[in-house]
Amino acid sequence: MPQWDFLNFVSSQGKKFRTFDLLMEHEAVGLVQENGRIRGVQVKTANGNSEIHADLVVGCDGRHSAMREAAGLALDEIGVPIDVLWFRISRRPNEANAGLGNFNYGKAIILINRGDYFQAGMIIAKDSFDSVKSLGLPAFRENVRRIVPFLGDRVDELTDWAQIKLLSVQINRLRQWYRPGLLCIGDAAHAMSPAGGVGINLAIQDAVAAGNLLALPLRQKQVSEMLLRRVQKRREFPVRVTQMLQCGIHNLLQRVFRNHSAVRVPTVLRALMRLPGRQQLLGRMIGVGVRPEHIRTGLG
Numbered sequence: 001m002p003q004w005d006f007l008n009f010v011s012s013q014g015k016k017f018r019t020f021d022l023l024m025e026h027e028a029v030g031l032v033q034e035n036g037r038i039r040g041v042q043v044k045t046a047n048g049n050s051e052i053h054a055d056l057v058v059g060c061d062g063r064h065s066a067m068r069e070a071a072g073l074a075l076d077e078i079g080v081p082i083d084v085l086w087f088r089i090s091r092r093p094n095e096a097n098a099g100l101g102n103f104n105y106g107k108a109i110i111l112i113n114r115g116d117y118f119q120a121g122m123i124i125a126k127d128s129f130d131s132v133k134s135l136g137l138p139a140f141r142e143n144v145r146r147i148v149p150f151l152g153d154r155v156d157e158l159t160d161w162a163q164i165k166l167l168s169v170q171i172n173r174l175r176q177w178y179r180p181g182l183l184c185i186g187d188a189a190h191a192m193s194p195a196g197g198v199g200i201n202l203a204i205q206d207a208v209a210a211g212n213l214l215a216l217p218l219r220q221k222q223v224s225e226m227l228l229r230r231v232q233k234r235r236e237f238p239v240r241v242t243q244m245l246q247c248g249i250h251n252l253l254q255r256v257f258r259n260h261s262a263v264r265v266p267t268v269l270r271a272l273m274r275l276p277g278r279q280q281l282l283g284r285m286i287g288v289g290v291r292p293e294h295i296r297t298g299l300g
């Protein structure tokens with residue numbers, strides 16, 4: 001029988017893997033269940049299918065989580081009015097970062113500086129990609145040029161729809177993040193919108209909180225449902241607050257979609273931008289979040 005200890009895995013043939021190596025080669029396709037308790041995962045590998053048994057399965061497989069589905073955990077969807085179209089466009093040396101601030105004519109584009117190119121994200125109304133496509137690539141290029149005029153001489157790099165990828169934005173939350181022997185964290189427990197760029201922070205904070213609460217009990221093989229509930233209780237509050245803020249950003253974006261003329265910054269936002277300490281507050285909200293976590297596993 002394959003065996004796990006905390007960081008290493010020994011297969012039934014006695015071969016030793018580090019956890020990381022193992023995870024890179026295995027696709028989790030189902031759960032091993034016994035008497036209502038989850039005892040491990042069914043995995044698909046290049047060498048065939050297998051089972052890995054564990055005292056606790058952590059479902060951290062993202063917003064299309066197979067583990068969550070296999071466990072039959074109920075998911076609450078929170079409506080999202082946007083999708084994002086990602087594409088690359090070249091960037092000149094010393095060109096401004098441009099960041100998040102390209103809103104105009106009922107459209108919005110995010111630019112992320114990746115050195116010699118921008119990762120660009122055009123925010124569009126939910127499920128409108130087909131109608132964007134039906135207007136043709138020249139119209140798409142023209143929109144990019146109109147929203148971000150300084151990219152005007154480079155939009156011709158977009159020659160095929162294959163360069164433009166649709167990422168469907170979701171916000172949702174599991175009602176219960178766990179079952180006996182299973183805990184979901186990160187997007188598997190709560191898919192985050194890209195708004196604010198904080199989804200990864202929350203996923204890491206979930207992992208730290210789970211480590212702090214469960215490392216010692218795991219070593220003593222005493223992970224109870226009550227402990228798993230404590231992880232959810234600790235992390236659900238920051239998730240709810242962050243998702244609520246993301247919904248607020250989506251509502252603002254909807255106002256941009258409705259306004260087909262050049263954007264004027266709302267008076268309230270202009271006043272907020274003048275508040276002293278706003279940058280520190282924003283930096284803290286994005287970088288640290290509502291409930292910071294520090295590694296304190298008690299393992300010594």
Ligand SMILES: Cc1cc2nc3c(=O)[nH]c(=O)nc-3n(C[C@H](O)[C@H](O)[C@H](O)COP(=O)(O)OP(=O)(O)OC[C@H]3O[C@@H](n4cnc5c(N)ncnc54)[C@H](O)[C@@H]3O)c2cc1C
Nearest residue numbers: 027028061062066167186187192194197198199200201203
């Ligand atoms: C368009 C878009 C843009 C975003 N931009 C940002 C951003 O700029 N900054 C930010 O912080 N957040 C951003 N987010 C949110 C962020 O991507 C997620 O919140 C974050 O990645 C969640 O981390 P995670 O580890 O839970 O899941 P993921 O990052 O999705 O990781 C899940 C991992 O599990 C693996 N996996 C999946 N299924 C299986 C399986 N069956 N077996 C084995 N492995 C499996 C996957 O390969 C992946 O490595 C964005 C989201 C979207 C949709």
